[in-house]
Amino acid sequence: xxxxxxxxxxxxxxxxxxxxxxxxxxxxxxxxxxxxxxxxxxxxxxxxxxxxxxxxxxxxxxxxxxxxxxxxxxxxxxxxxxxxxxxxxxxxxxxxxxxxxxxxxxxxxxxxxxxxxxxxxxxxxxxxxxxxxxxxxxxxxxxxxxxxxxxxxxxxxxxxxxxxxxxxxxxxxxxxxxxxxxxxxxxxxxxxxxxxxxxxx
Amino acid sequence: xxxxxxxxxxxxxxxxxxxxxxxxxxxxxxxxxxxxxxxxxxxxxxxxxxxxxxxxxxxxxxxxxxxxxxxxxxxxxxxxxxxxxxxxxxxxxxxxxxxxxxxxxxxxxxxxxxxxxxxxxxxxxxxxxxxxxxxxxxxxxxxxxxxxxxxxxxxxxxxxxxxxxxxxxxxxxxxxxxxxxxxxxxxxxxxxxxxxxxxxx
Numbered sequence: 001x002x003x004x005x006x007x008x009x010x011x012x013x014x015x016x017x018x019x020x021x022x023x024x025x026x027x028x029x030x031x032x033x034x035x036x037x038x039x040x041x042x043x044x045x046x047x048x049x050x051x052x053x054x055x056x057x058x059x060x061x062x063x064x065x066x067x068x069x070x071x072x073x074x075x076x077x078x079x080x081x082x083x084x085x086x087x088x089x090x091x092x093x094x095x096x097x098x099x100x101x102x103x104x105x106x107x108x109x110x111x112x113x114x115x116x117x118x119x120x121x122x123x124x125x126x127x128x129x130x131x132x133x134x135x136x137x138x139x140x141x142x143x144x145x146x147x148x149x150x151x152x153x154x155x156x157x158x159x160x161x162x163x164x165x166x167x168x169x170x171x172x173x174x175x176x177x178x179x180x181x182x183x184x185x186x187x188x189x190x191x192x193x194x195x196x197x198x199x200x201x
Numbered sequence: 202x203x204x205x206x207x208x209x210x211x212x213x214x215x216x217x218x219x220x221x222x223x224x225x226x227x228x229x230x231x232x233x234x235x236x237x238x239x240x241x242x243x244x245x246x247x248x249x250x251x252x253x254x255x256x257x258x259x260x261x262x263x264x265x266x267x268x269x270x271x272x273x274x275x276x277x278x279x280x281x282x283x284x285x286x287x288x289x290x291x292x293x294x295x296x297x298x299x300x301x302x303x304x305x306x307x308x309x310x311x312x313x314x315x316x317x318x319x320x321x322x323x324x325x326x327x328x329x330x331x332x333x334x335x336x337x338x339x340x341x342x343x344x345x346x347x348x349x350x351x352x353x354x355x356x357x358x359x360x361x362x363x364x365x366x367x368x369x370x371x372x373x374x375x376x377x378x379x380x381x382x383x384x385x386x387x388x389x390x391x392x393x394x395x396x397x398x399x400x401x402x
Contacts, residue, residue, distance in 0.1 A: 005274045006296050007267060009254040016247045020235045026386060029293050031232075034221045035251065036258060036267055037291075037312070046217045047251050050236065053210040054244050057237060066208060066237055073206045090238075092230055095207050111238070185227055 010036075021118075059091075062133070064109030064126050066091040074098075074107055081105045083140040086173075087130060087159060089113050089147055092184045097145065100192040105143070108133065113151040114158055122158060131162060143198055145173040147183045160201050171198040211237075260292075263334070265310030265327050267292040275299075275308055282306045284341040287374075288331060288360060290314050290348060293385045298346065301393040306344070309334065314352040315359055323359060332363060344399055346374040348384045361402050372399040 010032060017028035035043050059065065060072035063085075067073070074080055074094070084105030088094050094107045110125040134142065142163055146152035156172055163170045173183075174194045186194070211233060218229035236244050260266065261273035264286075268274070275281055275295070285306030289295050295308045311326040335343065343364055347353035357373055364371045374384075375395045387395070 005266070005268075005299050007254075007258050007269045009250065009257045009269065010267060013247075013250050013254045016250055019243075020232075020239070022231065022235065029385070030223065031221075032254070033267075033291060033293055034223065036254070038221070040255060042220075043255050044252075046214075047248060047255065049210065049214050049217055050248050050251075051245075053214045053233070053237070054241060054248065056210045057208050065206070066211060066234075067206075068208045068210065090234055092234055098206050184230070 059109065059111075063107045064091070064111060064129075065094050065107055079104075083138055084143065085130070085133065085139055085141070086143040086145050087156075088145050088183070089152065089155070090184070093145065093147075096184050096186065096188075096191060097195065100188050100195065102192045102195050105141075110146075110155070110159075113146055113149075113155045115151050125155070127159060127162070130159070134163065134166060134168065139168055141169040141171060143171045143173060143195075144201070145183065148173075149182070152183075156201075164201075170201050172201050174198040260310065260312075264308045265292070265312060265330075266295050266308055280305075284339055285344065286331070286334065286340055286342070287344040287346050288357075289346050289384070290353065290356070291385070294346065294348075297385055297387065297389075297392060298396065301389050301396065303393045303396050306342075311347075311356070311360075314347060314350075315356045316352050326356070328360060328363070331360070335364065335367060335369065340369055342370040342372060344372045344374060344396075345402070346384065349374075350383070353384075357402075365402075371402050373402050375399040 013032045014025065014028045017023050017031055018025050035046065056068045057066050060067045060075055061070050062075045063072060065072040065074065081104050085108050086097065086103060086105055087108045087110060089110060089112055091109055094109060097103050108130045110127055110130065112120055112125055114120055114122065133139065144156040144159055146155045160170050174196060214233045215226065215229045218224050218232055219226050236247065257269045258267050261268045261276055262271050263276045264273060266273040266275065282305050286309050287298065287304060287306055288309045288311060290311060290313055292310055295310060298304050309327070309331045311328055311331065313321055313326055315321055315323065334340065345357040345360055347356045361371050375397060
């Protein structure tokens, strides 16, 4: 008459999923049970695809976008404007900006945002490599496209401080995004507008 | 400048996760990227645990609770009252009831709820096996503990109709649960009260 009726491997799965950002015990249980509920063949296929993803995908050597190649398609593309770097928190933010078709520069994925609460400090983000890229390449502009949240703003501000004495334009992605929103979830039109209205800091 | 920069295996993972109930494209992306973001060793461990779960866990031959044995710990337990069956939608509902320590009967997991919208009909649920258990065993009471939602109520009502001519008590789990709530998420006290106040239908 206690938790001991929960199978050990199920407890283990729930515990491991709970560690993922955004997951608690209940949502972890839900995911585990959803996967147990689908036909076993489909579940195994899903797990196999996950495994394949983990084997093949890694960050682009230059910009950090998740890719199956050494360099991502953006960094490989000769037609992209190599003088502009758009700084985003996650690969999916870059994918969202690509969907707008309005941006022709390069990216830099910092891999998160500064967060005192989650103990994420500048050292945990790919900021050093951004500074190195700016120094070693003919970069004219850096667009800070971290999320328009408190933490995203703080991160943009931190990077701006590091870049402001270099002879480049530093812009913040234009509002049009409601404050508190998550960039990845923005519709394409809003995201296009935000890029169009980027303002120098 | 389009979706083509998203790696193929990532697209595949997102597409497969999107098929799970409760997941859309965005939440699937979030899960995929969360798994890519954690250190590769931990991610592989998570995938391995998932695989182990799928290999070991299956529904109990008698009641349908997820277990690693042929019969779940409840069905194996000689001290449980075999004259009462508590009908729940999912294994996790049974786990939640076990946490209260207030129930000493058996369970029957029907594996979901009737839902015309999702095209879930009685044939998709383990209802036939419930009727068989009631007929072949000295069952005196069936407690219908489907969720107190519109669909859970309809499911309870459907099962009640099938059982009402048999010489057994059919009860509905007692309210105390706010209507529209999900049983799995109820706190232990509310769930205890609900069991205590079960009422014959």
